[in-house]
Amino acid sequence: MTWFLRRLAVSFVLVWVVASVVFLAIHLVPGDPAELLLSQGGTMPDASVVADLREQLGLNKPLLVQYADYMRGLAHFDLGQSMQDDSPVSEEILRRLPRTLELIGAAGLMAVVLGIPLGTAAALGRGGVFDRIASGVASLALAVPVFVVGTLMVMLFAQTLHWVPAGGFVAFTQNPLQHLVLLAMPAGAIGIGLSAVMFRMTRAAVLDVMLRDYVRTARAKGVARPRILVRHVVRTALMPVITVLALYLGTLLGGTVLVEFVFNWPGLSGALVSAVNARDYPEVVGIVLVISVLFVGLNFAVDVIYGLLDPRVRR
Amino acid sequence: MMRRLPWGAIAGVGLIALLALVAPWLGLANPVAMDVPHRLAGPSGAHWLGQDEFGRDVFARLVWGARVSLTVAAAAAALACVAGTALGVTGGFLRGVVELLALRAIDVLLCFPPLLLALLVVTLLGPGAATLIPVLALVYLPGFTRVAYAGVLTARSQDYVEAMRVLGAGRTRIMLRTILPNIGGPVLVQVSLAMASAVVLESGLSFLGLGVVPPSPSWGLMIGAARATMTQAPLLLLWPCLALTLTILAMNALCDGLRDAVDPHPAYRPARWRLLDSLAPGLLPAERAVLDVRGLTVEIDTPSGPIHPVRDLSLQVFPGETLAVVGESGSGKSVTSLAITGLLPGAGRVTAGAAWLDGTDLLRLPEERKRRLRGGAMAMVFQDPGSSLNPVHRVGAQIEEAIRAHRKMSGGRAAAAAITLLRRVGIPDPARRARAYPHELSGGMRQRVMIAIAIANHPRLLIADEPTTALDVTIQAQVLDLLADLKRESGLALLFITHSLPVVAEIADRVAVMYAGEIVEMGPTAEVFAGPAHPYTAALLRSAPVEDGPPPVGIPGVVPPPTALPTGCIFAPRCDRRLAECDAAHPALRPAGHGRVTRCIRVPA
Numbered sequence: 001m002t003w004f005l006r007r008l009a010v011s012f013v014l015v016w017v018v019a020s021v022v023f024l025a026i027h028l029v030p031g032d033p034a035e036l037l038l039s040q041g042g043t044m045p046d047a048s049v050v051a052d053l054r055e056q057l058g059l060n061k062p063l064l065v066q067y068a069d070y071m072r073g074l075a076h077f078d079l080g081q082s083m084q085d086d087s088p089v090s091e092e093i094l095r096r097l098p099r100t101l102e103l104i105g106a107a108g109l110m111a112v113v114l115g116i117p118l119g120t121a122a123a124l125g126r127g128g129v130f131d132r133i134a135s136g137v138a139s140l141a142l143a144v145p146v147f148v149v150g151t152l153m154v155m156l157f158a159q160t161l162h163w164v165p166a167g168g169f170v171a172f173t174q175n176p177l178q179h180l181v182l183l184a185m186p187a188g189a190i191g192i193g194l195s196a197v198m199f200r201m202t203r204a205a206v207l208d209v210m211l212r213d214y215v216r217t218a219r220a221k222g223v224a225r226p227r228i229l230v231r232h233v234v235r236t237a238l239m240p241v242i243t244v245l246a247l248y249l250g251t252l253l254g255g256t257v258l259v260e261f262v263f264n265w266p267g268l269s270g271a272l273v274s275a276v277n278a279r280d281y282p283e284v285v286g287i288v289l290v291i292s293v294l295f296v297g298l299n300f301a302v303d304v305i306y307g308l309l310d311p312r313v314r315r
Numbered sequence: 316m317m318r319r320l321p322w323g324a325i326a327g328v329g330l331i332a333l334l335a336l337v338a339p340w341l342g343l344a345n346p347v348a349m350d351v352p353h354r355l356a357g358p359s360g361a362h363w364l365g366q367d368e369f370g371r372d373v374f375a376r377l378v379w380g381a382r383v384s385l386t387v388a389a390a391a392a393a394l395a396c397v398a399g400t401a402l403g404v405t406g407g408f409l410r411g412v413v414e415l416l417a418l419r420a421i422d423v424l425l426c427f428p429p430l431l432l433a434l435l436v437v438t439l440l441g442p443g444a445a446t447l448i449p450v451l452a453l454v455y456l457p458g459f460t461r462v463a464y465a466g467v468l469t470a471r472s473q474d475y476v477e478a479m480r481v482l483g484a485g486r487t488r489i490m491l492r493t494i495l496p497n498i499g500g501p502v503l504v505q506v507s508l509a510m511a512s513a514v515v516l517e518s519g520l521s522f523l524g525l526g527v528v529p530p531s532p533s534w535g536l537m538i539g540a541a542r543a544t545m546t547q548a549p550l551l552l553l554w555p556c557l558a559l560t561l562t563i564l565a566m567n568a569l570c571d572g573l574r575d576a577v578d579p580h581p582a583y584r585p586a587r588w589r590l591l592d593s594l595a596p597g598l599l600p601a602e603r604a605v606l607d608v609r610g611l612t613v614e615i616d617t618p619s620g621p622i623h624p625v626r627d628l629s630l631q632v633f634p635g636e637t638l639a640v641v642g643e644s645g646s647g648k649s650v651t652s653l654a655i656t657g658l659l660p661g662a663g664r665v666t667a668g669a670a671w672l673d674g675t676d677l678l679r680l681p682e683e684r685k686r687r688l689r690g691g692a693m694a695m696v697f698q699d700p701g702s703s704l705n706p707v708h709r710v711g712a713q714i715e716e717a718i719r720a721h722r723k724m725s726g727g728r729a730a731a732a733a734i735t736l737l738r739r740v741g742i743p744d745p746a747r748r749a750r751a752y753p754h755e756l757s758g759g760m761r762q763r764v765m766i767a768i769a770i771a772n773h774p775r776l777l778i779a780d781e782p783t784t785a786l787d788v789t790i791q792a793q794v795l796d797l798l799a800d801l802k803r804e805s806g807l808a809l810l811f812i813t814h815s816l817p818v819v820a821e822i823a824d825r826v827a828v829m830y831a832g833e834i835v836e837m838g839p840t841a842e843v844f845a846g847p848a849h850p851y852t853a854a855l856l857r858s859a860p861v862e863d864g865p866p867p868v869g870i871p872g873v874v875p876p877p878t879a880l881p882t883g884c885i886f887a888p889r890c891d892r893r894l895a896e897c898d899a900a901h902p903a904l905r906p907a908g909h910g911r912v913t914r915c916i917r918v919p920a
Contacts, residue, residue, distance in 0.1 A: 014422065014423065014426055017423050017426075018423060018426045018427070021423060022435070025435065025439060026439070139564065139567065139568070140560075140564065142567060143560050143561075143563040143564035143567055144556075144560045144563075145515050145518060145519060145559060145560075145563065146519075147518075147519055147522050147535075147538070148538065148556045148559060148560060151538060151542055151545075151552065151556070152552075152556060154542075154545075155545050155549060155552060159545060159546050211660075212702065213697060213699060213702040213703040214702065214703055214704055214705040214706070216658055216697070216703070217695075217697065217703045217704065217705070217765070217768070218705070218716070219658055219686075219689065220656065220658060220689055220690060220694070220695040220697075221689070221690035221716065221717040221720055221768060221771075222686050222687060222688070222689040222690030222691055222717070222720045222721055222772075223686075223690070223716060223717075223720045224686065224720065225686075227716075227720075231708075231716075232705055235707065236705070236706075236707055239707075250428060251428040251429060251430070252428070253428050253431070254427070254428035254429070254430045254431025254432075254434070255428060255429070255430045255431075257430055257434070257519075257523065258430075258519050258522065258523065261522075261523055262542075269430075272431075272434060273434070273523055273525070275438075276434055276437060276438045276525065277524075277525075279438065281438075284434075284435065284438050288427070288431060288434075288435050291427075291428065291431055292426050292427050292428075292431070295426055295427070295428055296426050
């Protein structure tokens with residue numbers, strides 16, 4: 001229990017530090033955000049307009065006061081207003097976040113369903129035909145960047161075969177079937193690479209565990225092979241695999257940018273790219289912060305799950 | 316250390332790098348010169364791969380794109396390597412506040428997913444190749460810091476670093492001279508990983524328009540631009556996709572190869588079909604023996620060819636008897652027990668001999684029938700109870716599993732039987748201990764659990780492979796007493812493998828002395844110890860400390876490696892009573908009176 005609480009406390013400290021780093025990054029970088037924002041298009045903005053914007057953004061207050069305001073806002077889940085349309089940043093994030101999470105979830109599911117059984121099978125038949133073919137395919141899948149997979153999928157399935165639309169989004173409540181069709185392409189594009197990662201991890205982990213003394217003990221006990229595989233080999237091998245999956249899903253929180261862009265999926269990372277292009281500081285800060293907090297939360301969850309699976313960690 | 320370098324991958328990456336390096340002198344078309352009238356033109360003599368949406372030469376842009384990608388990736392990896400390694404080495408070496416700050420800074424950096432971190436920095440600094448390099452360096456910095464820090468942690472505890480410190484070498488010099496060369500391998504792997512990954516990230520950012528700025532050629536930019544015209548000119552999209560994928564494939568192969576070269580695992584060979592299945596069955600088993608092994612020979616594949624760690628080994632164990640197999644490490648004791656039980660690793664197999672358990676030849680049984688004997692009529696206890704129990708299951712469950720592998724029994728009854736077994740092996744409060752995980756028990760307790768597992772199905776034969784070696788002396792005595800008790804009560808036959816002569820003297824009725832893969836002497840323990848009939852047994856006895864006796868004397872020389880065995884008596888090179896005939900022919904086991912056998916030719920038949 002103390003182990004759990006200590007881990008929780010560390011996570012909260014990390015969140016606070018991350019929030020502070022993001023704040024400092026925006027405010028300590030040379031250049032005036034207000035001036036940068038208004039000087040899009042190469043014209044020198046009018047000084048009074050710049051001053052107005054600085055006033056509006058609170059940029060002329062002392063840094064510490066700005067920091068206090070920022071932290072107070074965060075404590076109330078207030079991430080400020082978007083500079084593009086004055087709407088609250090948190091609303092935009094709440095609308096888009098579930099779509100990105102859905103994408104990641106679907107890709108993760110695909111990776112688990114494909115990667116873990118195939119990886120186990122390849123490890124059991126190590127050096128055999130299936131292992132060689134599957135390992136080769138996995139190497140190729142790892143080498144193709146996700147936006148290349150996505151673009152090629154659009155070219156093949158949408159432009160050439162006309163099976164599916166090239167991208168877009170329909171809410172599940174409006175048209176469940178169309179929603180899933182549109183989800184399948186981007187999720188598949190991410191899922192291919194992720195399945196290859198899962199395949200390799202599972203294969204390596206199973207091979208490692210099969211050589212352990214306790215697997216020999218299980219054989220010496222006369223336990224049947226399928227049961228040894230499930231209870232002793234896969235159960236133990238899955239722990240590092242699940243950790244890696246969770247960490248990969250975490251990096252995907254910011255990494256779906258490319259796929260969302262290719263398939264025109266209106267998720268959170270897509271909003272981040274447009275916010276970066278528009279230099280919409282509050283929105284960039286808000287999104288980066290939310291994703292980082294989710295990332296820290298995910299790492300915390302992995303630790304807790306790990307502790308449940310492996311009793312030795314709970315000390 | 317750096318064996319088996321991945322030459323194929325090195326050549327592939329080298330070729331791409333060379334092409335990128337000499338791009339300006341290849342006489343290629345100008346990659347940024349536009350030719351709008353010929354936009355989207357197909358391949359021609361002047362433009363091998365055709366022209367893009369502004370009429371620029373696609374082939375030239377591909378080659379120049381490699382130049383841009385690899386420059387950015389190499390610069391970023393180099394920057395991350397220098398900064399990250401420096402941070403890790405100083406953090407690990409100076410300790411204290413510096414260590415804390417370095418590690419915590421890395422933790423914070425790792426709170427941002429890589430692409431997100433890159434996007435945040437691009438927002439602040441604006442897009443362009445000049446921004447990309449520090450951005451990517453920042454992303455890969457933690458990896459280098461961790462590798463370097465881990466290397467320093469290992470190195471700083473080593474004797475020679477301590478020695479240099481004592482000799483008064485400055486910290487900087489110690490760092491440069493001892494630690495940097497040691498972490499070279501892992502850092503090199505990290506460099507290749509960072510470069511491969513930087514190529515991916517750079518192309519992705521360029522694809523989004525946040526990386527390399529047009530009109531500079533970049534694969535990511537080319538793919539992004541070709542998307543608009545993919546229906547008219549699909550090839551325009553395919554070429555950069557292909558170039559990018561092949562480059563990453565080569566770099567990944569290089570990474571994997573380097574990692575294997577730096578951290579080699581033993582070569583794996585799939586299990587070969589056992590020759591023995593086709594051999595004719597040998598002699599019939601001895602009448603009353605529980606275990607009767609005849610002419611057992613084991614072969615194991617190694618990178619330098621097959622070796623025979625056990626040759627022509629015969630032994631019998633009778634009901635209620637303890638036979639100790641004693642010998643130095645590498646003498647083939649454990650391989651013998653694994654061969655009998657059918658638990659040899661994949662690279663090993665039995666090539667000759669028979670092993671009867673109550674009249675059933677174990678070596679010729681199909682795996683399923685062997686499985687039913689293992690843990691049933693034939694049980695095993697291994698050396699290290701710490702690693703032999705599964706860390707993620709409760710010990711009670713692991714005992715129940717052994718029971719239910721052989722008998723149909725409800726979960727509740729099996730749990731009760733497990734508790735009874737724990738009580739039987741002398742574990743106090745067995746109901747509570749059954750719910751414990753292995754790491755919550757002491758070494759002695761764990762070995763008692765292993766014994767409980769072994770006796771769960773009333774075995775006829777118990778093979779104990781160095782069961783007390785990992786335990787301290789008092790616990791060792793308790794475990795030996797427990798085994799003796801069990802043997803007396805149930806009349807099981809005990810095959811006890813050990814390298815410890817005092818343990819043999821305490822527990823064994825008969826003893827078999829093994830040397831370099833064969834039995835050199837076997838007979839009743841008391842008589843063998845009182846008057847050894849083989850010089851090796853005598854030397855072994857002299858090398859063991861005896862209370863109030865003469866000081867122990869070591870055996871000169873070393874055990875011959877299994878790849879270079881002497882043709883005559885294998886102990887002859889180390890023997891102090893060697894004769895000329897000893898080298899002439901390999902001696903067979905000969906009777907030496909009172910049920911004893913020896914391989915020494917000096918003993919009168």
